[in-house]
Amino acid sequence: MLKDQVQVSETFKKQASKSIVSIALFVIVYLFLIVLAVGLTALCVTGGFMLIAVRPGLLTILLGLGLASVGLMVLIFLLKFIFKSHKVDRSHLVRITAKQEPKLFEVLQEIVTEVGTTFPKKVYLSSDVNASVFYDSSFWSMFLPIRKNLQIGLGLVNTVTETELKAILAHEFGHFSQRTMKVGSYVFNVNQVIYNMLYENESFDRMIQTWAEISNYFSIFVLIAVKIVNGIQWVLQKMYTFVNLNYMALSREMEFHADEIAAHVCGGEPLQNSLMRMSLAEHAYTEVFNYYERHFKDNFKSQNIYQEQRALVHFYAKESQLSFVKNLPQVHLSDMNKYNKSKLVIKDQWASHPSLEERVERLQHLGIQYDNALDRDAEVLFVDIEKTQKELTKRIFETVAYQGSVKVLDLNEFKTSFEKEFLESSFDKRYNGYYDDKNPTAFDLDDISKRQEVIEDLFSQDNCNLVYHFIGLSNDLEGIRQISLGGIDIKSFDYDGIKYTKKDCESLIVILSQELEDLKTKIEQIDKNVYSYFRSLEAEDNSSSVLKEKYTRYFEFDKSLEAKEDIYNRLSEAVQFINYTTPFEEIESNFRGIKPLEKILKANIEELLADESLKGILTEEVKTDLEKYISKNWIYFIGEQYRDDHLQILFTAMHQYMYVLSRAFFTLKQDLLTYQIGLEKDKVVNA
Template sequence: MHIQVSKDFRKRTKAAVSSIVIFVFVYVFIFLFTILLALACIVGGVWLIAAKPMFLTLMVGAGLAGTGIFVFFFIIKFLFKKHINDRSYLTEIKRADEPELFTMIDEIVQQAETNFPKKVYLSYDVNASVFYDSSFWSMFFPIQKNLTIGLGLINTTTKQELKAILSHEFGHFSQRSMKVGSYVYNVNQIIFNLVNDDASYRNSIEKFASFSSYFSIFASLAIFFTSKIQWVLAKMYSYINIRHMALSREMEFHADEVAAHIAGSVSLEESLLRLELANNSYDNVLNFYEARISKNQSSKNIYREQFFVMNFLAEQSELETKYNLPHVKLTESGLFNKSKLVIENQWASHPSTEDRVAKLRQLNIIKESDDQPAKTLFKDFEKTEEKLTAKLFSNVKYERGRTDLEFETFKSEFEAQYQKESFDKIFNNYYDNKNPAAEVQETLLSENIQFDPLFDNEKVELVYTLIALESDKKIIEAIASKEFVLKTFDYDGRKYKALEANKLVPQIDQSIIEIKDQIAKNDSDIYNYFLKISENQGRKSGFVSTYQSFCEYDKQYENKYQLYTDLINETAFISTRTPFEQIRKNFITLQPLEDKLKAEIAFYLQNPLLTSQLSEQDIKNLNAYVEKEHIYFRNEEYFDANLQLLIKAINILPYFLHRKYFLIKKELLSLMKDLEDHHRLVSVT
């Protein structure tokens, strides 16, 4: 299969190749310089020893020769560097294990006209990738690639989607035009290793320096020369990396086109759009069990649970279902992104999902589709799921023997936790990233005001438009002040030069004012709507009281958070070199703040709703902290155990503040939902 490359691909390729050519010239110049330096140092050292043989000249001569050798070795050390990928988290499978999966890979390899992978591995996550161990010599000798397929990906795709994703991975290596990308990547790795990966090199120099005080002088000299070379190479790395990333984006589009020709445009598009939900569901399951390590609870099959969570979250978002999987539309994947600012990310190696979908739709390649679950490719997928789950949890250290949760128990506990930690769907995400307005007053309300228009998509979009405008403003101000260096950017469909950024800020400010006014009007209508229906139900005083409680905490929050900021600032000296007398004075200064901290922590510990997600050990440590006076420093020595209690108490404060804020907000919104439910019930009857 040969696919014609695009003009953009050719343009990026030329830019990448030119950057390599420039690097080669720079490297040759540095290489020749280090040879001359090494020869000069060695000849100079030998001459010095021969001219006047004695201990001093012997040490100076040897040190001088060592300097030259070390500088020269620095510039060629990448020749001996080999990158070995970690395989500890991978599980190898063979053709005899899963013949149907290997048959699919055979078909992809044949159609892509590439080589079969050296080995095929299963990983835990929601991903697929091709990898190989590399060195400098990889640029000249062919290397067989290994294929990794995430079980979390297989679990959440159809056969056709999995085929499309794997075809994309092989698409990176199947075309001759893609080889330049490998060269650019390898050159990038060489420079990265020269600039950053020098731990063993520095260890060698330190050993050289430790032989004699004479040698330490020349070791410093060698480091001086290599640091200057590193500075030049760091500039080259930045220059090449920008062009490598730009080429990488084009390579992604090219690999997508290979995948579309093999498996069709639609299957790759639908899998791309579901990928974020599938990955988020997997992370949700992991986070669920991470919080239960202290309870010694684990999972028998996280992938069965991932599949449940994915469909549960899709149901909460009212997504359609297709092939028994959530069908995520492009409009739904970007529902809350209202930014008008477009900056080509020169450091991004992957294009956005939106850009990839747009290209796939332009291709519009139709293929016969097998929409059975990808997991049916396996002889016994459930057994494989349980095997990898056991391997994953074997890395977790439990205090006592662990217990696997039953699936039904997981479902009920996850649903209960989700409902407990989220706001009701009735508000249509309006309050997910904003709070009820604190500055509202009772006013006359039109009789025509109804609940649904207050929380319709138009009102929700106002909230996310405001978030986007405020974010855009910060970035454009950074462009104007040259904190963010670029030449041009697009805003609201028009291209601007960086020098024009300042002109945009007043326009955005005006838009922010207008949107804020609209949101404030809607918030006022919401408040008065609930005043009205609560009054009709004889519950007005309860609603007003709950709303005021929220507003009061909202006003207190910043002041309470300031205590945390002050504590962080006042304890910064602990991690820095500080004179003993100053340490004693600092702890005396800290005492009033610590008294406030203890009072806050003691208050929060009395509320089971605030401590429910803390481990028993955390609660025990916090109680030990607030109940006693602790000495942190005496006789020129820190008491580390007591310091750990103090640091944990300081760090838990933001959690308590945020948790209480959430619970008060949840209480108010739950009351509002209850009022609306009752109002609808009365209206129907």
């Protein structure tokens, strides 16, 4: 049996021991807090009765009861999690049986036998691009045997081969064979206890508030109890970090171990291929939902989201010029990291899984290869995959509240509509992606020297790489600044293969800041060369200055955009208080404080509404929302209540305001780049 052949590493054993020790330490700390609380309760109750007995009277009775309540409140706080029920929501899952899907269950049984583990208690289908093991975890599951359940996502089945799916399932059954899964049950319950005492305190807060309102004397003792509770919460937060950091380290080792089991079942390559294709499959799946969200008001509904997901996987793969094997795109690490030029490596201690690069490297190091030449789509394991896909699609769209008649799109209608929208929001391929993640840099349009260039050199891969090096370096600098300021709590990190400590941050920031400035200068020069090249083409054809006008308008809008967005950001931050319990006087003061910001926002909205060039963006709905907001001064709080209807008018206007700004900016950029590349096409035609 593989579970006996594949030995766990020393690191695995070490992390398992540390996790168990951390859980044991939590239990000791928690029991110690309980003992202290019981002792405090006994002391307070005894003191309260003695106070009343020494000098009976209304005052001493109130003081005695208040004193006795301190210990009781602390004890109730520590024990209240016992009365909290935890239910797992499985409404999104569909249970399947061997009778319904005999081929799939036959494969599951083969893997179970080969790995040497137990068959899942239940098998479920979900709509996700994922497969996972989960179990019914409760207080008693820490002491009794637990049966694991298996969840298989149709979004995953839809984008892998039969062998790749088998490898993924073998990975999950690798978890079934791990006795350390029991540790996960303990950690889950520890987290439930801590979370309950840190964040689920509404009923407890109401109880002590009610007690405090009975008498001013009681409120004094409630404050004492709250101070003690705050101290307990501080201890629990430290324990949460300690327990979970150790378990996350164990979880990463469990993933490596499960990968090795999968490699012994199917070879390393199928698992590698499926892991590297996963992000593409997830992106395609998400974009299908984004499409239907955009067209909610058109009452569009999918007939089969999985066929549409598959279509987008192929579409994006062809756009990225990926190769295909067995009708599925082959994604490599070089493809995934093509635009990632970061050199900063920070070990994420909170990650439950190793990085994809680490997993692929481990699998390649194992060197286990099997012949999978006769591999087929994973869909063959299902009796009627299309019927199953349509049933899950129907379940997903059941919760959508459409207004009016619904239009169900077939696959061709979806593909045509999606690809049209994609092209409308993309830039010409001759730019080679240069402008995908950057905007034209502002410069003096009259201070440009003529240069002999060809378009292939302007948008060469080297020039495009400069853009992504700039983005990567900017992100790295921000990360190192966060380390320096303590925002990221780590002792050391790697940059460009060299290990640094926190004290090295300041000198490294100086060096990298200069590198960033040098890159910025190079990119600015490329942008100037681009303008010079296309301006020359325009001058050859006619004496117009349309290109200069488009650049000027774009630069002016870009310059004003930051201030316009700043108003939105400041106003958003200023109204955050409505999400928290706030005294009435403070609420009224806060709303008075946002009036100057609203005045600027309304002026900006009026300017946008008057701009003739934005007519295509200002739909009737957008105009109505914006005009309604600027039509009067809305009152957001009256008496002791928020005016939710008026707040909704404000928030809707803010959303539409940002929508108009972003669309206006993109439209200007697209118009400029479309006209610009059109000059090159005109040159080709004239030639």
